[in-house]
Amino acid sequence: MTTDKGIFIQNIYYMLSYAYQVLQQQDYQCIASEKFEHIDDLFAAILAKGVSRQLKQGLYREYVSRSETRSVLRGKLDLPQTIKTLIQHKPQVACTFDELSEDNLYNQILKTTLQVLLRDENVSAARKVELKKVLLFLDTVSVLLPSQIPWKQLHYQRSNQNYEMLLNLCYFVLHDMLQTTENGSYKMTAFLDERMAKLYERFILEYYRKHHTYLTEVKAAQVKWDLVGEHDAAMLRFLPAMQTDIFLRFHEKILILDAKYYSQTLHQRFNKETLHSANLYQIYTYVKNQDAAHTGNVSGLLVYAKTQETITPDCLFNLGGNQIGARTLDLNQDFRQITAQLDGIAQQFFGKYPL
Structure with missing residues (x-):
């Protein structure tokens, strides 16, 4: 749906499918033939499929710094914190270590965006069911404040290249760039981002x-x-x-x-x-x-x-x-x-x- 001064919602999907070859794979074929009234619903459909696909392949993991008080030393000793623990008569040591975790910035952005779409009135009820199913598998991942996401810290390499398209969609959603008008279209002025x-x-x-x-x-x-x-x-x-x-x-x-x-x-x-x-x-x-x-x-x-x-x-x-x-x-x-x-x-x- 669109007006004479908007952009066909389906054309956004076609542009994405050329820009990101992953959308031309079989998993996304049903989206190409579906008619969308709202851009939010289109993005929800792509993200639901994309995250589900990523879950089957395995979520991207990276080393995250952790701090814990333990009975056995792991990683580096945190001496000041250990002294505080001993003063409290606890026979434990404080330590910091790096742990390979799914709870990293990339997955946190995905989960935050899916939760935002879950509250979006322009996303269909059927799509929200798909989002809820996907979110069940992200229970160990933290949620971020959209305004505080450090987008410039995102870098893509072979191990996380599948995230590039998904996180670009997340950026659009979280920045509320694609504002729909009353009849489901949106205007060019909404697309002023780099x-x-x-x-x-x-x-x-x-x-x-x-x-x-x-x-x-x-x-x-x-x-x-x-x-x-x-x-x-x-x-x-x-x-x-x-x-x-x-x-x-x-x-x-x-x-x-x-x-x-x-x-x-x-x-x-x-x-x-x-x-x-x-x-x-x-x-x-x-x-x-x-x-x-x-x-x-x-x-x-x-x-x-x-x-x-x-x-x-x-x-x-x-x-x-x-x-x-x-x-x-x-x-x-x-x-x-x-x-x-x-x-x-x-x-x-x-x-x-x-x-």
């Missing part, structure tokens, strides 16, 4: 990687500065890295895409709407440095997610021999139309191609 922008960027990248296999390169590549002459290595560290969002190559042709997810696409000054100058300068810099030989084979495109603005950018310019412009991707339509827009961008710059 994580939603990253999801949009990652979706576009993974879409091209999966469906445009004829491309010789699909990645988020760095562009090297077109430096002339010798430069001291100590000086080069002052140059910022030029990290592209999406770098597409088809033989000698290159297309650099910069995904933009803003509440306002255009900058207004003196009753005139223009592209944000910083965005245009950025893509121009990427293209010109990549095309150091001045072949004209490198192009750049700003891909904005459509907002509530009546004017949306759809323009292309020849700037010094390179095609540079902006395009608007409308997420408020059937997903097949969204993919058609992405296919159209590739066809425009690379010509006819085999899908």
Whole structure:
């Protein structure tokens, strides 16, 4: 469900499924075909399946510091606390030790989010039954205050990479970012967080990687500065890295895409709407440095997610021999139309191609 200025809830699921390959596995197939009235219910469905799946594989465990008073020393002796214990005539020693535990930050965030969804009126009764079943297996895990979760401490590696998608959903839920309107849709202004922008960027990248296999390169590549002459290595560290969002190559042709997810696409000054100058300068810099030989084979495109603005950018310019412009991707339509827009961008710059 949506309005003409919202985003189809189901499209959020499709974006997630491209960004996180785990959602394309069999466990989640029933979610893809289900119709959701509220985004909260969709997230509850994904988390219920995801946590249940993780329980079968085994919850992520990491070493957590513990302090105990024991009759036998374990780990390191806590001398000040031991003295206090002995003064109380207790024949025990205080010690600190590391213990491999499921009660860590990653599982604590999962449990906290599931409990929040359990109290959410937009989550269906059937879904709440699923959440309760999952929560039974998290009884040894502590609950956190959402406002005090240290999100920046989360790091993913091989042992906990399955948590990345789940905890990103938890972030959306706990920050109340996806506020539904009366008819079950939600507006673009609710998606102003960096994580939603990253999801949009990652979706576009993974879409091209999966469906445009004829491309010789699909990645988020760095562009090297077109430096002339010798430069001291100590000086080069002052140059910022030029990290592209999406770098597409088809033989000698290159297309650099910069995904933009803003509440306002255009900058207004003196009753005139223009592209944000910083965005245009950025893509121009990427293209010109990549095309150091001045072949004209490198192009750049700003891909904005459509907002509530009546004017949306759809323009292309020849700037010094390179095609540079902006395009608007409308997420408020059937997903097949969204993919058609992405296919159209590739066809425009690379010509006819085999899908």
